[in-house]
Amino acid sequence: MAIKKIEEMDYYEILNLSQDASPQDIERAYYLGKATYRQGSLAHYSLLSERERWYILRKIEEAYQNLKDAEKRKSYNLKMSLKSSDKESRTRYRRSTQKLEIEDADEKKSLWRRIKFLLFSPKKK
Amino acid sequence: MTMSSDQNPLSLSLHPSPQKTIWAVGGGKGGTGKSFIAANLAIYLSSFESDVVLIDADLGGPNLHTFLGMNHSNLDLGHFFSNKIKKLKDTVVFTPFDGLRLIKGTDRTPFMANVNYYKKLKFIRHVKAFDAKRVIIDIGTGTSYNDIDFFILSNPGLLVINPEPTSIENTYYFLRTCIIRILKSHIEYHRFQDLVRRIAEDTEDHSRSIYGFLKAITAYNKSYAQILFKALENFKPCLITNKAKEDRDYLLGESMVDVIQKYLVVKVKYLGAVPYDENVPLSLKGLTPFLSSYADSKAAASLKDIAKKLLRQPE
Numbered sequence: 097m098a099i100k101k102i103e104e105m106d107y108y109e110i111l112n113l114s115q116d117a118s119p120q121d122i123e124r125a126y127y128l129g130k131a132t133y134r135q136g137s138l139a140h141y142s143l144l145s146e147r148e149r150w151y152i153l154r155k156i157e158e159a160y161q162n163l164k165d166a167e168k169r170k171s172y173n174l175k176m177s178l179k180s181s182d183k184e185s186r187t188r189y190r191r192s193t194q195k196l197e198i199e200d201a202d203e204k205k206s207l208w209r210r211i212k213f214l215l216f217s218p219k220k221k
Numbered sequence: 222m223t224m225s226s227d228q229n230p231l232s233l234s235l236h237p238s239p240q241k242t243i244w245a246v247g248g249g250k251g252g253t254g255k256s257f258i259a260a261n262l263a264i265y266l267s268s269f270e271s272d273v274v275l276i277d278a279d280l281g282g283p284n285l286h287t288f289l290g291m292n293h294s295n296l297d298l299g300h301f302f303s304n305k306i307k308k309l310k311d312t313v314v315f316t317p318f319d320g321l322r323l324i325k326g327t328d329r330t331p332f333m334a335n336v337n338y339y340k341k342l343k344f345i346r347h348v349k350a351f352d353a354k355r356v357i358i359d360i361g362t363g364t365s366y367n368d369i370d371f372f373i374l375s376n377p378g379l380l381v382i383n384p385e386p387t388s389i390e391n392t393y394y395f396l397r398t399c400i401i402r403i404l405k406s407h408i409e410y411h412r413f414q415d416l417v418r419r420i421a422e423d424t425e426d427h428s429r430s431i432y433g434f435l436k437a438i439t440a441y442n443k444s445y446a447q448i449l450f451k452a453l454e455n456f457k458p459c460l461i462t463n464k465a466k467e468d469r470d471y472l473l474g475e476s477m478v479d480v481i482q483k484y485l486v487v488k489v490k491y492l493g494a495v496p497y498d499e500n501v502p503l504s505l506k507g508l509t510p511f512l513s514s515y516a517d518s519k520a521a522a523s524l525k526d527i528a529k530k531l532l533r534q535p536e
Contacts, residue, residue, distance in 0.1 A: 099432060099435050099436070099450065099486050101432060101436075102483060105483075112479055112482070128472070128475060129479070131469070131472060131476060132475075132476035132479055132480060137476065138384060138385075138386060138389050138473055138476075139473060139476035139477050139479075139480050140480050141386045141389045141390060142386070142389065142390040142393055143393050143480060143484055143485075144480070144484065148484075
């Protein structure tokens with residue numbers, strides 16, 4: 097379970113949408129968000145400070161401006177996928193390095209020795 | 222010490238077999254229509270299912286029987302709690318509806334709202350063992366341990382709200398209390414004793430900081446945090462708006478789901494809104510159940526729709 101602060105949420109999470117949301121979904125989520133966090137809305141009564149309310153409204157606006165425009169959305173999605181693949185590849189690299197150093201190093205070396213021995217050792221006549 | 226989060230720390234859960242459902246109707250604020258919703262959901266279910274049991278666990282002020290058009294009966298929950306009747310099932314009374322039985326709340330035994338922990342566990346054990354496919358519990362107003370525990374342990378708990386500031390305020394307070402109860406009970410069960418003090422300090426005094434508390438636990442110990450995240454993930458209450466009048470009242474439930482998810486880190490499912498109907502007080506005055514007398518009303522259609530959504534709920 098990912099528990100995220102508003103500041104850490106991406107545009108889709110801010111609008112409570114999946115990444116394959118249609119333009120109509122985006123439009124609807126935007127208007128629902130605006131209605132939810134507008135001044136005087138009952139939905140946030142007693143729970144949010146004025147500052148929190150103002151901040152989430154700003155984030156909703158920002159998310160909508162970036163997702164409603166097809167070009168901006170495409171480049172945002174690309175940025176998101178690059179970010180996640182970069183994170184993934186860095187994780188893999190780190191893991192494989194650790195594994196190589198701790199567990200596999202000797203074994204690989206001995207395997208290479210065995211292969212070399214099989215391929216290049218002079219055959220007994 | 223077990224590190225599994227699947228077990229419920231409150232020694233008994235109300236999660237029975239998959240074929241059986243136990244819904245608890247609650248929400249903190251009085252007068253929102255919890256008993257109205259509970260009674261009419263039960264009446265509707267009993268129109269196509271033969272074993273529905275309605276339990277009036279509003280220990281401080283029971284009146285579910287009135288919503289069913291019934292008068293006083295000789296048997297009630299007070300007999301069970303005072304050990305005059307050993308088995309909960311023996312306190313059941315028949316209702317005017319074929320498939321529906323009722324366990325009436327007691328208005329004869331004073332201080333019944335303060336039943337102790339062992340009586341509560343006994344009650345939960347008997348509810349779980351009850352021979353009925355659908356059990357609906359109408360829990361009391363407020364945030365006592367009993368109310369909160371009946372709500373947390375049901376599958377799912379139904380929050381009934383009105384489009385009014387006082388109702389919203391009390392609903393958020395009720396939810397926060399549920400969250401704190403869940404976190405505390407898991408911490409105690411898994412013996413994270415060093416965290417008990419911290420959760421009390423961080424969440425009770427500054428109840429907006431549930432997110433901050435969970436983040437702090439994650440930094441402190443990831444496996445502890447996983448258990449607590451999982452416990453909160455398993456808490457999936459549903460929301461019903463009652464007495465909706467304007468367009469914005471119908472949107473309120475969806476909006477609250479978003480606010481709760483973002484700021485209270487709990488996923489709530491919105492089941493729909495029941496429109497305000499001036500015939501509700503009339504049906505009460507006439508001791509005629511609403512769903513029977515006004516079966517074609519918009520409110521009745523919404524109640525049926527909500528019941529259908531609940532029956533489709535995954536376990």
